[in-house]
Amino acid sequence: MSQDSVRVEQAALETEREPNPVLAVLRTSVGRNAGLVVALLLICIVGAITAGGRFTDLDNAQTILRLAAVTGVVSIGMTFVIIGGGIDLSVGAIVALSSVWCTTLSTRMMAEDTHWLVMVGVALLVGSACGLVNGLLIAYGNIVPFIMTLAMLASARGLAEIISDKKTQTLGGGGVDVGGFNDFFNRDLLGVDVQIWLFVVVSVIGWIMLNRMTFGRRTVAVGGNPEAARLAGINVKRQTVYLYVLIGFCCGIAALMLVAKTTTGSSTHGNLLELDAIAAVVIGGTLLTGGRGTIVGTVLGVLIFSTITNIFILNNRSFSEQSLFKGAIIVAAVLLQQRLASRNSST
Template sequence: MSVETPRTSEEPVGTQEMAAPAATAGSGPSALSRLAGSSATRNLGLVIALVILCVVGLATAGERFGSIDNALTILRLAAVVGVVSIGMTFVICGGGIDLSVGAIVALSSVWATTLATQTLAADIHWIVMVFTALLVGGACGLVNGVLVAYGKVAPFIATLAMLASARGLAELIAQRRTQIVRDRSFIDFFGGSVLGIPVLVIIFAIVAALGWVLLNRTTFGRRTLAIGGNPEAARLAGIKVERQTAYLYVLLGLACGLAAVMLMARTTTGTSTHGGLLELDTIAAAVIGGTLLSGGRGTIVGTVLGVLIFTTLTNVFTLNNVDTSTQNVAKGVVIVAAVLLQQRLAARRRST
């Protein structure tokens, strides 16, 4: 039984030269389509959209938008959403989705600010609160991953159940009360700045850099894109699809735990109301950044730009006294427009 192998660069030169005219003859539309669908072009479009938003902000809010303090506020808000969005990008690239990120952030913040946890942190070090949040987030991600990968539960259903369960457990633990972070060294560290750059923004930058390396320069990233593009082909190639899928949800859970720590430092509280509609913001940022909802393609740079676009858009709305409901409607419209654009570009690439 013979197996046809794909051509490589080691084939005879004559074969490649014979194929060149045929490729050149149809290079017009396909080259244009490839350019339109390239990550560099998409990222340039996102940068232009961000610049336009900044111009609108300056025109409608003036110095209130253009001040350094407002720019730092935007970056701090983007940092919390951005860390979770990086993890969400991995899950979506792997063909999944997670609706429970906001509830996991809330549960992690509540568990890390209980009296028992803060007492232990006072006796040892505030790092105990950080480890607690990461452990809770990772555990929730593991439950999601096991249900999706090994239990064969649809990601939408599994994470929807986690959304309700985690939010409910957070309310039970906190007894619907806001828990105050009492460790000043914890607040001073995460609420401080280095050379004028907030620590929260630095954390976001580090997570984004690590996420880019993990997705684009490691076997883990290649496996993630493989199972998102074609799970059966990935399985036949020797990739343990179930285990890789579980890892992706654990990774997102850890990102939620870290975001909870950042939110605790920014608000000095842990509460079951943290992370409201965070799933909307993170999915929107990933989709706007060029991550396919069907999986198999994603970009960390695009996700970062998507986070900045949505955070800036929210800031412009807030400065112009636009109510929250209208903001959510606008975000929904942007998400739908982004998905429709993705589908159109994908159909154009298939037809050329």
């Protein structure tokens, strides 16, 4: 029997056990994603009504996707970490440190003398190194993820300020030319911004890793029951390290996208990015307790928040109102998760 058939039968059995058909559907991954699609469509209808042609314009659709790209790339990594039973509060600071380190004068001079890919390598290496430190101290130092990543948040942001001397570093500063970097990351490919393509590529790779590779199955097992995963032969500590290196790598990609978008490296980049990423992952249906989540849900969560932000901007609403509305959505999503989890445990 194929895996798809098994999933269909399991969903049917769950539906039979649940007297409420709506909750029964929402408990399945397909149902949760369908609900997110409906929510996104309703938000788009609100945008079309309140902002008219400014919202429905094709260029505005690309604006929403550009807005989603940086947060989306980090959110893909965050999905793996949370499914694996962890959390990462340091992603914004790691993005800032990566952006600063790859735009220092010495790095840009090396890039000018060789190739702009040097800047790419530095950003990815710095992000991965920070993730490695997080993973090693969480897995082998037995430090709680919340505390460890909170410490990394402070340390990475502080190091970024020291390296940049609390100044914004511009790509053209010091008379160094790395125009090839900007040309690549700000070009259009088939009429679509390359940064949107990066988000798509990262999402597709993330989906394959989670759903079609052993890495994804191990991540779900570790997040669902670490002791059972250990008894099944999974190296839980090593898998935890891998997860934090993965999210660090994603932060490096996001840093490159921010540098290209703003033509600067700054210790203020990625401010509160961790909150946006965690919110998108939770909205997407990933359990904060670990063991369950989907990449598709995360992508939809990112798009929902980006669309809401775009609607508020088009209607000249304040950032405070945006934050209030997003907070309400997060609370509603968590309450729904708890409701479904409690019904699951009782059936």
